[in-house]
Amino acid sequence: MEDLLAQLPQQVLNGLTLGAIYALIALGYSMVYGVLQLLNFAHGDVFMIGSFVGFFILDAFVPQLRESFSLGMSIFVIALMLIAAMGVCGFLGVIIEQFAYRPLRNAPRIAPLISALGVSFFIQNAVLLVLGGDRRNYARNFVIPPQFRIENADFFAFGGVLVISAIIIGLLALGAYIARKNNRLFNDASRLLGVLSISFIVAGALLMLAPFGGRMVLSASRIVAIASAILLMAVLWALVRRTRIGAAMRAVATDQEAAAMMGVDVDRVVMFTFFIGSALAGAAGVLNGLVLGQVYHFIGFNAGLKGFIAAVIGGIGNIPGAMLGGLLLGIIEAFAQGFISSTFQDVIVFLALIVVLLLRPSGLLGARIAQKV
Amino acid sequence: MSENPNTQDDFKSEIGKDQWVEQYGNRRQRRPGVLGIFDTLTEVLFSQRRWILVVLIVGALVPFLTDNEQVLQIAGDVVIFGLLALGLHIVAGYSGLLDLGFAGFFLVGGYTYAYMSADLRFIDPDLSVHLPSIISIISATVLGALVGLLLGASSLRLSGDYLAIVTLGFGLALVNGLEGLTRVQVPGFEDAVNLTGGPDGIQNLDDLAFFGLEISTKTGYYWVGLIALTICILGVYHMNASPTGRAWRSMREDELATQAMGMDPRGLKLRAFAIGAAIAAFAGALHAARQGSIFPSDGDTPRLIITYATVVLGGLGSLPGVVLGALIMNIVPPALQSPLISAFLFYGTLLILLFTMFRPRWQGIVSLLGAGIFGTILLFGAGLLSPPNYVLEQLAEEAEELSEETGETVTPAEPGILAWYAMPENLDMPSNSILTDTMRSWLVIPEDVRIKQPWAGAEVDCSERRPPDGCWRLRTDDFGNAAFVLAIVMVFVLARVDTIGLRIALMIPTIYLMIVAWELRLSVETSVTRKIFIGLLLVLLMIYRPNGLLGTRRVEVV
Numbered sequence: 001m002e003d004l005l006a007q008l009p010q011q012v013l014n015g016l017t018l019g020a021i022y023a024l025i026a027l028g029y030s031m032v033y034g035v036l037q038l039l040n041f042a043h044g045d046v047f048m049i050g051s052f053v054g055f056f057i058l059d060a061f062v063p064q065l066r067e068s069f070s071l072g073m074s075i076f077v078i079a080l081m082l083i084a085a086m087g088v089c090g091f092l093g094v095i096i097e098q099f100a101y102r103p104l105r106n107a108p109r110i111a112p113l114i115s116a117l118g119v120s121f122f123i124q125n126a127v128l129l130v131l132g133g134d135r136r137n138y139a140r141n142f143v144i145p146p147q148f149r150i151e152n153a154d155f156f157a158f159g160g161v162l163v164i165s166a167i168i169i170g171l172l173a174l175g176a177y178i179a180r181k182n183n184r185l186f187n188d189a190s191r192l193l194g195v196l197s198i199s200f201i202v203a204g205a206l207l208m209l210a211p212f213g214g215r216m217v218l219s220a221s222r223i224v225a226i227a228s229a230i231l232l233m234a235v236l237w238a239l240v241r242r243t244r245i246g247a248a249m250r251a252v253a254t255d256q257e258a259a260a261m262m263g264v265d266v267d268r269v270v271m272f273t274f275f276i277g278s279a280l281a282g283a284a285g286v287l288n289g290l291v292l293g294q295v296y297h298f299i300g301f302n303a304g305l306k307g308f309i310a311a312v313i314g315g316i317g318n319i320p321g322a323m324l325g326g327l328l329l330g331i332i333e334a335f336a337q338g339f340i341s342s343t344f345q346d347v348i349v350f351l352a353l354i355v356v357l358l359l360r361p362s363g364l365l366g367a368r369i370a371q372k373v
Numbered sequence: 374m375s376e377n378p379n380t381q382d383d384f385k386s387e388i389g390k391d392q393w394v395e396q397y398g399n400r401r402q403r404r405p406g407v408l409g410i411f412d413t414l415t416e417v418l419f420s421q422r423r424w425i426l427v428v429l430i431v432g433a434l435v436p437f438l439t440d441n442e443q444v445l446q447i448a449g450d451v452v453i454f455g456l457l458a459l460g461l462h463i464v465a466g467y468s469g470l471l472d473l474g475f476a477g478f479f480l481v482g483g484y485t486y487a488y489m490s491a492d493l494r495f496i497d498p499d500l501s502v503h504l505p506s507i508i509s510i511i512s513a514t515v516l517g518a519l520v521g522l523l524l525g526a527s528s529l530r531l532s533g534d535y536l537a538i539v540t541l542g543f544g545l546a547l548v549n550g551l552e553g554l555t556r557v558q559v560p561g562f563e564d565a566v567n568l569t570g571g572p573d574g575i576q577n578l579d580d581l582a583f584f585g586l587e588i589s590t591k592t593g594y595y596w597v598g599l600i601a602l603t604i605c606i607l608g609v610y611h612m613n614a615s616p617t618g619r620a621w622r623s624m625r626e627d628e629l630a631t632q633a634m635g636m637d638p639r640g641l642k643l644r645a646f647a648i649g650a651a652i653a654a655f656a657g658a659l660h661a662a663r664q665g666s667i668f669p670s671d672g673d674t675p676r677l678i679i680t681y682a683t684v685v686l687g688g689l690g691s692l693p694g695v696v697l698g699a700l701i702m703n704i705v706p707p708a709l710q711s712p713l714i715s716a717f718l719f720y721g722t723l724l725i726l727l728f729t730m731f732r733p734r735w736q737g738i739v740s741l742l743g744a745g746i747f748g749t750i751l752l753f754g755a756g757l758l759s760p761p762n763y764v765l766e767q768l769a770e771e772a773e774e775l776s777e778e779t780g781e782t783v784t785p786a787e788p789g790i791l792a793w794y795a796m797p798e799n800l801d802m803p804s805n806s807i808l809t810d811t812m813r814s815w816l817v818i819p820e821d822v823r824i825k826q827p828w829a830g831a832e833v834d835c836s837e838r839r840p841p842d843g844c845w846r847l848r849t850d851d852f853g854n855a856a857f858v859l860a861i862v863m864v865f866v867l868a869r870v871d872t873i874g875l876r877i878a879l880m881i882p883t884i885y886l887m888i889v890a891w892e893l894r895l896s897v898e899t900s901v902t903r904k905i906f907i908g909l910l911l912v913l914l915m916i917y918r919p920n921g922l923l924g925t926r927r928v929e930v931v
Contacts, residue, residue, distance in 0.1 A: 039534045063842070095865055103916045110471060111919045113537065114685055118911025121678055125904040126861070129894060130854040301674070305545070308538055316534075343553035350542035354527065357539065361530060 009206050010217070011338040012331060016203065017222040017291055019330020020229035024284035025307030026314065026322040026329075027236060028093075028277030034253040034317035035273045036105075041116035042096055043281055044304015045123040049092060050085035050282025051295040052131065057081045058139055058289075065142040074143050078224065078290075085286045086279035093278025094271050102267070120301070127297040135296040138289040140221055148220035162204030170197035188241065192320055199327065225287040232283055233323055236276065240319060245272055253317065281307075302346075306333075309353045315366025324365060424693045425606060432599050436592045445591040447707050452598030453660050455699030458683040459605055460652030465681070466690040467618060468645035469625030471537040474524065474544030476680065478517050478650040480551065480672035482657025484569075485513035487667045490579035495567040506581045510658050517654020518647045525646030529639050544677065551669040574668035581662045594663040601659065605652055610692060612648075621645060622690070675904065682907050685914060688924020697923055706903045712896060713806035719891050720808070723884070736873060740880035747881050748815055748888075755817040813892050822847040853893025860886040 025047055032040045061077045100119045104112040150158065173193035240246040251259040252269045260266050288303065289295050306329060314325025329349065336348040356364065435448050457479055464472045489509035492501040528539045552572050556565035569575075581588040581597060588597055612618050620641050624631045628638050661667040683702045687694020709715040727737035755761070760768075776782050823835035824845045835844040847855075863883040870876045895902045914921065 033534075037534075039537065099865070099868070100912050100916070104919070107915070107919050110465070110469070110689065111915045113471060113534075114681060115912045115915040117678055117681065118908045118915070120908070122905055122908030122912065125901050125908060126857070129898055129901045129905065130857060305538075305541070309542075312535065312538065341553075344549065346549055347546040350539075350546055353542060354539060357531060357535060358527075361535070 007338055011334045012203070012206050013218055013222070014338070015331030015334030016327065017225050017330070018334055019310075019327035020226045021284045021288050021291070021326075022303075022306050022310045022330050023323045023326025024229055024232060024280045024287070025303055026310035026326045027233070027319065028281045029304075029307050030311040030314070030316055030318060030322035031249070031273050031277045033311065035249065035256075035270055036101070037109075038101060038112050039116065039308070040096075040101075040277075041113070041304065042100075042119040042123060043277070043307060044300035044302070045120050045127075046089050046092055046096075046278045046300070047281040047285045047288070047303045047307070048127065048295070048297065048300030049123070050089040050285030051289045051299065052127070052285075053085040053088045053282065054081040054286035054289050055136055055138055055295050057084055058143060062139045062142050069142070069145065077143050078228075081286045082228065082283050085282035087282075089282025089285070090275040090279035093274040093281075096278075097271060097274040102270075120304075124297055124300065131297065133297060135294050138293045138295065140290050140293055144219075144221045144224060144290065146219065150218040150223070156208055159204045159206070159208030162200050163208065166197045166200030166204055169193050169200060173197055188320075192237070195320060195324060221290045225291050228283065228287060232280060236280070237319070239276070245269070249273055306349065309349060312363055313353060313356045315363025318363065318365050321363055321365035325363070328364075424696075425603075425610070428696050429599075429603055436595060440592070442591060443707075445595055447704060449591060449595045449598055449663060450707075451699050451703040452595065452602045453656055453663065454680070454683065454703055455696060456598070456602050456605060456656035456659070457653050458680055458695050458699050459602070459609060460649040460656065461680050461684050462649075462690075462692065462695045463609060463612075463621075463652070464645050464649035466684055466695070467613065467621040467625065468642065470642060470645060471534075472540045472646070472649070473537045473677065474540035474542070474547070475649070475653060476672040476674070476677040477544040477547040478521060478653035478672075479657035479660070479676065480547055480667075480669065481520050481650075482513040482517050482654030483661035483667040483671060484551065484575070484657075485516050485654070486510065486658035486661045487575040487578055489513075490662075491575055491577060493575070495570045495575075497566075503579055506579065506662065507583055510581075510655065510662075513658035514651050514655045517657070518651035520654075521646040521648075521650025522643055524650075525643045529642060544672070544674075548669045548673055569669075572669060574666055574671075576666040578661055578665050578667070580665075581659075594659070598659055598663075601655065605655075606692065606696070613692065617641070617644065625690070678911075679907060682911055685911065685921055688921025691921060691924040694921050694923040698921075709903060710899055712809055715896060715899070716806055716808045716812075719896070723887065727884075731876070736877055736880070740877045740884060743877065743881040744884035744888075748885055751817050751885075752815060809892065809896070812888060816889055816892060818849055818889075818893065819847065819852050820849060849893060853890055853897075856886045857890035857894055860890050 025043065028046075029040060029043055032038055032043070057080055058077065065073065065077065096119055100115045101112050104115055170193070173190050173196075176190035176193060240249060248259070248264045248269045249272070251262065251264055252266055252273075256266055259269075284303070284307075285295075288299070307326075310325040310329040311322050312325070313329060314321030314323070316322075329352070332352050333345050333349055336345040340348060360366075432448075432452075436445070439445070460478070461472070461475050464470050464475065486506075486509045489502055489504045489512065490506060491503075494500070524540065524543055528536050531539055551569045551574075554568040555571040557568050559566045559568075581594070588594060613622075620631065620636045623634070623636070624638055624641050631641075632638055657667075657672070660671065664671075679702060683698040684695060685698070686701060687696070687698035705718075709718065724741075727741060728734060731737055823840050824847070825833060825835045826843050826845060828843075830843065833841055833843040835841075840846050860883060863879060863886060867876060867879055867883060870879060895905075
């Protein structure tokens with residue numbers, strides 16, 4: 001029992017890193033599902049492509065990084081990896097949508113699903129053919145040296161900062177809640193801030209307690225992963241809430257036909273959704289490579305599955321839900337791996353999914369939708 | 374109606390038959406050309422119950438016509454995986470439930486059979502269970518049905534995509550468990566016990582034996598499979614016509630309306646799950662017995678996707694379609710192992726696509742000719758740039774001979790910037806067909822190209838035998854891969870191009886790239902190529918014929 005307690009904070013950290021990556025994948029799943037009610041099985045393979053794009057860019061820069069390491073160079077390379085992977089994957093997502101899903105927009109529900117399975121099988125095996133089946137190692141130590149990390153002593157301070165910021169965010173949430181006046185923006189803001197403040201309090205308290213438990217380490221690559229994921233999610237949030245195309249996306253998600261009648265170009269919105277969703281998956285692929293250090297042709301299958309589960313747990317079609325679901329799933333998986341058995345982490349994750357689905361069929365944050373006749 | 378004056382007289386009125394529906398065939402217009410002939414053929418062979426007889430008679434003839442092991446192996450695959458597809462046909466085809474854990478039931482059946490008819494040395498050195506195979510097969514089927522019921526009951530509240538993901542989780546968890554339960558603490562045992570044999574599965578299973586008749590040959594298993602398939606097809610055929618079958622189909626179209634008509638969707642779903650799972654488990658047991666072993670990978674995701682492809686190819690919800698799908702999906706991939714057949718299939722498909730996809734048709738011919746000329750120009754261009762490597766080898770030999778004769782050192786000709794194959798026999802790749810040899814000697818196949826990286830220092834010499842850092846090195850395989858990726862990109866670009874001139878200009882290099890990709894990579898890695906084509910097939914099928922080859926177009930309720 002002592003042992004378990006000592007491990008707890010470290011597992012929470014692992015879970016948060018994993019969860020940030022899952023949340024990015026889940027966002028793409030959830031957005032596409034929200035707009036098209038389509039389960040995009042190829043999403044995981046887009047993630048894999050993103051991971052490979054990052055791998056090749058990093059590989060090209062290894063000679064320069066080996067000669068002389070500088071922080072600026074390192075940031076430049078990571079940014080380049082993320083941007084290139086997001087661009088390539090976004091483009092790939094648009095192509096997949098145009099060729100495999102658009103002709104099936106009005107087909108029976110099962111048709112696009114099978115088409116998606118086909119796309120996934122095609123991409124996986126095409127990559128196997130071209131790049132081979134070897135597991136490749138990300139040369140991450142050259143871009144993020146392993147000696148950059150936070151250890152025990154720093155955590156107390158770090159946790160304190162988190163708790164204080166959680167209190168501030170909580171106050172903001174309260175303010176937004178009081179001032180909401182049936183305004184969607186305030187409504188959503190209060191909900192998001194509430195979720196953020198609760199998660200910050202939990203994380204901060206755990207971090208403050210951590211040094212009393214046992215040794216824990218947060219490597220720089222994990223910090224990069226969590227920070228980039230949060231940054232991307234914030235950008236996405238602003239995009240969906242504050243821009244015209246975001247409003248169009250929400251309109252199409254609510255009612256495609258009505259949106260079309262109001263002059264929204266549905267095809268363009270779907271294309272854009274696929275671009276954004278796939279770009280996030282590509283970024284997740286790069287971050288996954290930086291954290292776990294490996295990439296091969298089959299990682300997409302598992303990642304896609306986890307992303308979907310995260311989206312479902314949070315409430316599919318719901319953007320804050322996808323974030324929450326991703327974080328939760330990451331923590332569940334890290335606990336399962338750390339405390340129960342690494343062989344059965346996937347089984348436990350699926351059990352969690354079934355439990356959530358049985359208790360709340362529309363997910364944690366999903367709204368219950370009446371079936372239309 | 375006036376075009377068919379006889380139809381009125383032909384129809385003998387019967388109670389319960391609608392004249393309009395009965396005369397549908399007479400009113401239908403034949404499609405022109407080959408497709409029309411195909412329609413007529415399928416109509417004659419596959420209408421009514423006739424197709425069952427046709428398939429069975431042809432199937433029963435196979436063992437008399439050949440005793441080729443490979444043919445019988447494939448025939449056995451057709452019946453057993455056909456049986457598996459038949460189970461999926463009930464769940465996904467009739468009832469419209471997207472069960473992505475379906476391959477799991479195949480494993481349930483296979484492992485049940487294995488636990489009842491093998492020496493289970495991995496659990497305990499002395500443990501061996503050998504029950505009569507009739508008992509093990511029946512218990513496999515029953516257990517499959519029970520697991521199906523359980524999975525169905527736990528996911529009754531879910532529909533559509535949620536059902537898909539939970540069942541997918543079930544399938545993965547099963548494979549995961551079978552691979553992972555190798556060190557389990559069981560009460561009563563001191564050490565951790567290996568319960569499942571892990572990824573190595575269970576081996577040396579007993580052969581099937583019914584009432585003293587032991588089945589050990591491929592022919593024997595084929596007969597067992599064929600008889601089982603026949604019984605199941607007849608059963609499913611009648612089930613489809615029964616009230617349950619009609620209720621399933623109506624549930625597939627509209628669950629709410631079905632409920633409103635007084636039927637119970639929960640019971641219907643459970644029945645579909647149980648029957649489908651029972652058939653799959655039965656197929657799994659037969660598969661385990663025939664293979665003599667069972668592995669977790671027998672029911673992994675590729676098997677699931679191939680089974681879905683089988684059902685979808687023939688037409689979701691069409692029983693003859695399942696048989697046709699099983700025939701195609703099990704006969705074509707092994708046939709592709711033969712280089713000659715696969716080459717003919719590839720080039721044949723390429724030609725058919727060229728001549729059918731584009732209007733006006735002359736575009737296909739022009740771009741094919743263009744690709745021929747383009748390739749030939751490339752071939753001679755490469756020859757001008759640098760002689761192909763077999764010429765270099767000849768020159769080197771001649772130079773050596775000359776220097777031995779004269780005693781002076783004679784330097785052979787310098788290679789140009791390109792080292793390339795011109796004779797296919799130099800290529801380290803399997804080839805035993807004239808077609809492949811001809812195509813390969815027509816292509817420019819680079820052997821080993823080195824490109825200096827622009828930022829590499831001046832001292833880097835890329836023409837060394839082992840090029841140092843700072844050189845990009847491209848081997849034959851890399852060119853094949855690059856051609857494959859480029860060909861895919863070109864196809865996507867082509868789909869967006871509308872002007873004929875530009876399209877032909879793009880089609881010429883695309884055809885060339887496709888041939889390069891095929892000859893250098895796809896024809897070499899047959900098992901990967903097969904999966905690539907299955908993926909492509911699923912997508913194209915859904916786009917161009919979502920109702921499959923034999924399925925009827927369903928009316929979508931808006």
